[in-house]
Amino acid sequence: MNSSVIYAVNSTITGLTREESVRSYKALVHRSSSGSSVTLNEEGGMRNETIIKVVALSIIIVMGIFGNVMVIYSIVSNKRFHKPPFYYLISQSISDLSRAVFCLPFVLASVAQGSVWRHGDSACTLLAFANTFFVFSSAVSLMAIVVDRHLAIVYSHFHRRRSQGLLNLAIVILGWLVSFAVSFPPVFGMGTYRYIPEESQCAFKHKRYRKNDTLGFVLVFSGVIITTLFLYVRIFIFLRDHRKMRPLFREPPRSNNWTFFGPGANAQVVINWLNGMPMGPPAQMPTITQNLSQTTGRVVNLRTRKNEHLCRTFFIVTVTMYSLWIPYLMQAYISIFGKERSLSSIFITVSAWLTYSQVGISPFVYIFTNNSFRRKRDTKSANNPHYGHEAIPLE
Numbered sequence: 001m002n003s004s005v006i007y008a009v010n011s012t013i014t015g016l017t018r019e020e021s022v023r024s025y026k027a028l029v030h031r032s033s034s035g036s037s038v039t040l041n042e043e044g045g046m047r048n049e050t051i052i053k054v055v056a057l058s059i060i061i062v063m064g065i066f067g068n069v070m071v072i073y074s075i076v077s078n079k080r081f082h083k084p085p086f087y088y089l090i091s092q093s094i095s096d097l098s099r100a101v102f103c104l105p106f107v108l109a110s111v112a113q114g115s116v117w118r119h120g121d122s123a124c125t126l127l128a129f130a131n132t133f134f135v136f137s138s139a140v141s142l143m144a145i146v147v148d149r150h151l152a153i154v155y156s157h158f159h160r161r162r163s164q165g166l167l168n169l170a171i172v173i174l175g176w177l178v179s180f181a182v183s184f185p186p187v188f189g190m191g192t193y194r195y196i197p198e199e200s201q202c203a204f205k206h207k208r209y210r211k212n213d214t215l216g217f218v219l220v221f222s223g224v225i226i227t228t229l230f231l232y233v234r235i236f237i238f239l240r241d242h243r244k245m246r247p248l249f250r251e252p253p254r255s256n257n258w259t260f261f262g263p264g265a266n267a268q269v270v271i272n273w274l275n276g277m278p279m280g281p282p283a284q285m286p287t288i289t290q291n292l293s294q295t296t297g298r299v300v301n302l303r304t305r306k307n308e309h310l311c312r313t314f315f316i317v318t319v320t321m322y323s324l325w326i327p328y329l330m331q332a333y334i335s336i337f338g339k340e341r342s343l344s345s346i347f348i349t350v351s352a353w354l355t356y357s358q359v360g361i362s363p364f365v366y367i368f369t370n371n372s373f374r375r376k377r378d379t380k381s382a383n384n385p386h387y388g389h390e391a392i393p394l395e
Contacts, residue, residue: 046114053111053200056353057104060360064100067363068093084152085145085314087168091175092141093363099134100359103127103201107356110200117195117202125186128193128202132183132217135355139224140175142318146231149311154238182220198345199352206335218332225322225329232315239308313369320365324358327351 071093075081106127110117117124151159186193186204192214194205204214328351334343 050111050114054108057108057111057356060356061100061104061108063360063364064096064104067360067367068097068100071363071366072097084163084168085148085310087172088141088144088148088175089314089366091144091172092138095134095138095141096359096362099131099138103131103134104356104359107201110195115197115200124195124202125193128204129183129186131201131203132186133179136182136217136221136224137176137179138321139221139228140179141172142314142321143224143228143231144171144175145314146228146235146318149307149314150231150235153235153307153311182217186214196348196352198348201352204332206332209336214332215336218329218336222329225325228318229322232311232318235311236315239311313366316369317362317366321358321362324354324361328355 072090075086075090106119148159148163151163192205192207193202195202196205204217206214206218209215327347331343331348331351
C-alpha cells in the first residue's frame with residue numbers, strides 16, 4: 001500500500017495530514033510484527049514451563065509410590081514394628097500412597113493439557129472428595145501418632161494396659177470415618193468442589209466466608225495441626241524434665257537370722273513382728289550389698305533415649321508435612337477473609353505444588369531419620385536379641 005492510499009484513507013476517516021498518516025501506518029506495522037514475536041516467545045515459554053511441571057510431577061508421583069510402599073513393607077515385614085505408633089504410620093502412608101496413585105495422575109494430565117479439565121463436573125467432584133479425604137486422613141494419622149507417644153511416655157502404665165491391637169485398629173478406622181465425614185458433605189453442595197486452573201486440580205474453591213462454608217474444613221484442619229504440635233511440645237518438656245531426674249536407688253533388705261530389716265524390707269518388718277521374731281539390726285553382720293544405682297541409671301537413660309528418638313523421628317515427619325501445607329492454608333484463609341483476587345496466581349500455584357511434593361518427601365524423611373533404614377543388617381545377626389537393640393521401639 002503506497003503513501004497516497006494511506007493518506008486518502010486516513011484523511012477521510014480521521015482528518016490527519018499526509019505525514020501523520022504515514023507515521024501511524026508504520027507504527028501499526030511495527031506493533032503487529034513485535035506482537036507476533038512476543039506471542040511466539042510466550043508460547044515457547046509456556047511450553048517449557050509445561051515440560052518442567054510434567055517432569056517434576058512425575059518425579060513426585062514416583063517418589064510417593066516408591067517411598068510409601070517401602071515404609072509399609074518395612075513395618076509389615078518386621079514384627080518389632082507391629083505395635084503403635086507404627087500402625088498409625090501405616091495409615092498415613094496408605095493415605096499418601098492413595099493420593100499419589102489416584103489423585104496426582106489427574107493433575108499430571110491436566111498440566112500436560114494446558115491446565116484444563118476435560119473429564120466433567122462429576123469426575124471433578126469425585127476427585128476433589130478423594131483428595132480431601134486422603135489429605136485429612138493423613139493429618140489425623142499423624143495426630144494419632146502423637147497421642148500414642150504422649151500416652152506411652154507420660155502415662156506409660158496406662159498405655160501398656162490399654163494399647164492393644166484391636167483398639168489401635170478401631171482408632172485407625174475412627175480416623176478414616178472422621179476424614180470421610182469432613183470431606184464428603186461438599187459432594188452434596190455443602191461447600192464447593194471446583195476445578196482451579198492455577199492449581200491444576202479439583203479442590204475446594206475458597207470464597208468469602210459468607211458465600212460458602214469451606215471455612216469449617218479449614219478450621220478443623222488447623223485444629224488438628226495445632227493439637228498435634230501442642231502434644232509434641234508437652235512430650236519434649238516431659239522428656240527434658242525427666243532427663244534431669246536422679247535414678248531410683250533400691251536398697252536391698254539385710255538379715256543374718258531371717259528377720260530382714262532396713263529400708264528395703266518393706267512389709268517384712270510387720271510380718272516378723274506378728275510372728276514374734278526379734279526386731280532390729282544384729283550387732284555385727286557382714287553384708288554384701290549390690291550398688292544398683294549405675295545399672296538403674298543406664299536403664300532409665302536407655303528408655304528415655306529410645307523414646308526421645310522415636311518422638312524426634314515422628315516429629316520431623318509431622319513438621320515436614322505441615323510446613324509444606326502451611327502456605328496452602330494461608331492461601332485458604334486469605335481467600336476466605338481477605339479481598340477477592342488479592343492473591344497472585346504464582347503464590348497459588350507454588351502453594352499447591354508444595355502440597356503435591358509432600359506425598360513424595362514425607363516417606364523419605366521417615367526413612368532417613370529412622371535407624372532401622374540407615375543400618376545394613378545381616379539376617380543371621382538380626383535373629384540375635386541383642387543385635388541392633390537401639391532401633392527396637394519400646395512402646
